[in-house]
Amino acid sequence: MSLEELQLKIKALEEELRQAKHGGAAPRQKITHMSGEVVDTNPYSRLMALKRMGIVEDYEKIRTHTVAVVGVGGVGSVTAEMLTRCGIGKLLLFDYDKVELANMNRLFFQPHQAGLSKVEAAANTLHFINPDVTFESHNYNITTVDNFDHFIDRIKCGSLTGGPVDLVLSCVDNYEARMAVNRACNELGQSWFESGVAENAVSGHIQFLIPGESACFDCAPPLVVASQIDERTLKREGVCAASLPTTMGIVAGLLVQNVLKFLLNFGEVSYYLGYNALLDFFPAMSVKPNPQCEDSWCRRRQAEYAAKKASEPKIEKQEVKEEEVVHEDNEWGICLVDEATPEEASSSACASVPSLVQGITVAYERPAPVDEATSKVVDDADDTSLDDLMAQMKAL
């Protein structure tokens, strides 16, 4: 081959390489206007068909919405992919973890991404799947003081128009991060969804939290789906949790489906929906906020909500009820510490455990009040220590 031919060959290889790095082709052009045209080249035709089917009135509205996904692991990555494929306006991604081969038993990440930060790897893949979505990614732990302030700022000002995001989705795997999201959302009056999967991989749940209106994450012990499995086999510090792509994909699907119902105003949004994989059982319920919640912002939001409710004209609820045939479990009927005074509430270690529908249980019971003089648990009926309870909480 001549020098010239070799140089041409190099040019061709370089071009091929450039394309191969994006999966063999350049990313598609951005689409300015969502169309319902039924052609094979239109990535939105099957979504816009939701309008023709009478499900969604204004599907295009999804492009104006911003959602923050906190935790881009087994649930969060699939959540972000579903929203991206649905054509959400903007996604904020928060995580500080790296992709590992040990994550390959869940959907989304691929082996060649091992070693990359999860937010970076996710944003790259998602941008390639749908370049119409705006991505903002933050490779940090939201629970440290500085990062928490930055996180609050992005939730408050991170939307496409510089205002608050429409929803925060918690897809994290630990208690501290959930409490950080809870604190931020109570302070901002920001609606959010919590999601979780058990350490034994065979149950999970989603929960919708509207500050002041539904129970916050600090109002009651976290609700989890009851399993027939001995709880003592569950994860302890340092033990490898089990996970399945099925359970995580289903929880992500239920989460995003409810996000779509909320953003695009169709169907009924679930307040708490559990999934027991062993029995294919899906308990649903809703929980009122706890007037004695330890989070002062939660109590403030409750007062605001009560004032707002009091100022609204009364609506005859009976007529609406008659149409709700199927979903009786999901009524707004379960009350935490109902009618109790603060004294009554704090005098009983069990007062904050809500009445639960079949199939849902609390992750742990509140520690009994501590006698400050002796620093010992007063009501020590079972021999679970405060340390044990804290360890259980952390293991969630």
Add this chain to the structure above:
Amino acid sequence: MSLEELQLKIKALEEELRQAKHGGAAPRQKITHMSGEVVDTNPYSRLMALKRMGIVEDYEKIRTHTVAVVGVGGVGSVTAEMLTRCGIGKLLLFDYDKVELANMNRLFFQPHQAGLSKVEAAANTLHFINPDVTFESHNYNITTVDNFDHFIDRIKCGSLTGGPVDLVLSCVDNYEARMAVNRACNELGQSWFESGVAENAVSGHIQFLIPGESACFDCAPPLVVASQIDERTLKREGVCAASLPTTMGIVAGLLVQNVLKFLLNFGEVSYYLGYNALLDFFPAMSVKPNPQCEDSWCRRRQAEYAAKKASEPKIEKQEVKEEEVVHEDNEWGICLVDEATPEEASSSACASVPSLVQGITVAYERPAPVDEATSKVVDDADDTSLDDLMAQMKAL
């Protein structure tokens, strides 16, 4: 640059290109032995943890299993990905469609795969995700005569050891293909799962079919999840169906979860599980086979099953029942055309409609018997014609 340098550069580019085509890195080495070792580099650690958690007794057994996935679209591709990530032994993929940009509103396929055959694109991606799985793909329509014979042969002899596959999963989107799977499985006595998603994208179901033991697809009109949506808005020939990554991901997740429960012997396998996305409602039931089923292989399998049951020693069922607390709907109690003689059954157009649990409805009613002299429907109480019914069936 010298000729030699240019040639070296070409070699380097070619190697880089080879790797880039697999996402920037070579596929990982095959893993001979599934280990539970908790290290970041072990793709099976979170699955093997199911043993430590007391969920699955012998997780490694999954490597001996073969599953056929018929239809590699919105549900089938995610189904195949989940099984691949779980480390299934072998997957057989059947589809004759090409990837289009119009599929990008569902999980799995990416824009650069547009134009490729679905089975080829899927097998490439899945092999890269988990090279331990064996893939066999068939790019054809199973409903033509020749292909149907080949399909039967692969179900019968396609396992890792040359025997029948362990399960067939139907993830197709039309009536003819479902009937072909049904016919093949009845003939072979092959257990299979059916799955489906409504044309309005907001409901779906899975169904477990054991020839002779549970209703086959021809025993009764297909059961679908009731929607509050006007049925007349549903797909007609040529109309673009709506779809959502959420609903399809959830149906795939429920399907594969039940496949895992069946193959690895944990939890309870659901016979029929529906999903109503608008209400987050999940009706479950089971349906006995129809003694007057039009499929002669189904009737033969029923006779075999009855004979097998009659020869078994009676087990006190009461004791087992007492442990089944939660899932009352999923009892083996709903009977098709119970105790009816063939004459009675065929004399009533409604006789083959099973008693259904709340939330499930039949996709259509069997056409009323036709008076051969006039070729008109005898009982024409409503004005739905036979043609309309056939069109409805096809639109499923």
